[in-house]
Amino acid sequence: MKLVSKLVLLVTCVGLAQLAALQAAAQSYPTKPIRVIAPSGAGGPVDITCRAVSQALSEVMGQQIVVENRVGAAGLIGTELVAKAPPDGYTLLFGFSGPLAIVPNLNPNTPYDVQRDLVPITQVAAQPYVLLVHPSVPAKSVKELVALAKSRPGTMNFSSGGTGVGIHMAGELFNIAAGVKIVHVPYKGAAPAMTALMAGEVDMMFNTIAPVLPHIRSGKLRALAVGGDKRAALFPDLPTFKESGYDFKTGGWYGVLAPKGVPQSVVTALQNGLIKALASPELKKLFEKLAIEIVVTSPQEFADLIRTESALWAKVIKTAGLQVK
Template identity: 40%
Template sequence: MQRRHCLSALAGLPLALGAGAGARAQAAGWNPSRPVRLIVGFAPGGSTDTSARVVAQSITAGLGQPVVVENRTGAAGNIGTEHVARSAPDGHTLVVASMGSHATNAFLYRDLPFDVVRDFAPVTQISFSSCLLVVHPSVKAGTVADLVRLAREKPGALNCGIAGAGSSQHFAAALFEHRADVRFTHVSYRGGAPAMADLIGGRIDVMFTPVVEALQQARDGQVRALGITRPERAAQLADVPAIAEAVPGYAFSSWLGLFAPAGTPEPAVRRIAQEVAGAMRNPQVRAQMEQLGYEPVGSTPEEFAAFYRREMQRVEELVRLSGATVN
């Protein structure tokens, strides 16, 4: 996506869809007339898919219709995104988008058959997620500061696994290298699971990986957790320092959100956003999301639109900083 076109399209996102009692009344007046589909552009069993199923289950009763997850995989999420862009804008089809599929891809892929800004209406941010900085136990680093010293002593000697160009693992590592003034040798994999397998096997040295994909391995001693990419420590991982404690200014997060096709009626957008927000306040649902390594959000459409504008600028800078490209 060219910068000028992207910024122009982002400027067209609505600042607000309406507010107060009138907006709530409008939302209450819309009800789905058939099952609602949440499209996931990634394989069943992954963190995006699992989160989508938590959301679907939690909003079914409130909407009065089944909410079903449908996986349309391929092309780094682009196939699922395109399907929703071409779907009827009636509130019955939405995409569960990740930062990668709905922001990063816009800067990596030329000639996408859809525009992530123009062809979609932001509904709600579902969650934030962070990464753990983990190393193989043989790496002589017990803290983030130790790792920085080791990496500076031997630039490029440490192999860092990433789940492909433009992945969360890639961005988190590149940002760390920039902030800490170190250099790793990046080893690219076709996903986080094979990279983690090689880290456990000692074939690579370090990874920045979503919390859910490393938590159990760290608890079992298969890898050593040095830090978390949140600006501060996570309550459920209070013994794991924030990387920023050793590398000031460092923070990295990713997110999931719901988007509807552009032109979806405002009452439908707002009603779905309200149902998701209510679910994210439910203690049981929050606990499920936190077990997956996510921080529940449940924002309004206008809050999500404003957040998304900022994110597109941040992701463009991360793509530049990391040098991410695709063939």
């Protein structure tokens, strides 16, 4: 009995010592480079936004921030890495709808629980998706595209950066809203998915404005509609989906999260740092050019967004009959 008591005491002391060490380190945070996991491929909307925010945050925090792309399974691989990382604030997640609100509803074997394993810091940005078609597609409006798809059931297709990412689900939402069946073709990242569209391997795709700007302007791609509440300043002549006769919105959102158990002082330091970073005139100017909206929220507001989006995509997944293959 005495041996058991001593073991319990020892374990308790070790636990308290570890907690004290973590709290002490948090007081002077950050004292070394911070790693930010972007669970998406280089050159895509997640990567572009992540690197811009990380650079601004690095300048505010006075510490190097290293962005690391971990591609795979619609963001699941990178998100799992962060969920299982030490909760010291030196490994963060640049999260988006795919691994936070879609994959957990799509894949019953998701190796993490967003509510249990991650702590939201703040949402940082949002941007609408644009519906794009290859120039060879004989449709210059959403209504013409829908009519074409209905005349060719099951033969048209759309690309995305992988099953379960936001731009994939935007296509499924479009199928439901328009009453069509355009077949999904997944690629390993948004960048190769767009390359496939420009090569004419697929008919259409949803993507954010930033990576497609030069291709729309050069005529390599044709934009039919934007998924936001209002027209994009960069394309004032491009109608919204609502103006095109389809009452739904679709776009990407991004935010920073940490592993569960991170000290509150670190959460506060990161949130304050991000608020200052997002107020940077240079970042604002860049995001205006890329049609990215800066969004600053409290940790609770970001957590509420994730829950709301999760409920939305659960319904879409069920309606579309999607499953992990």
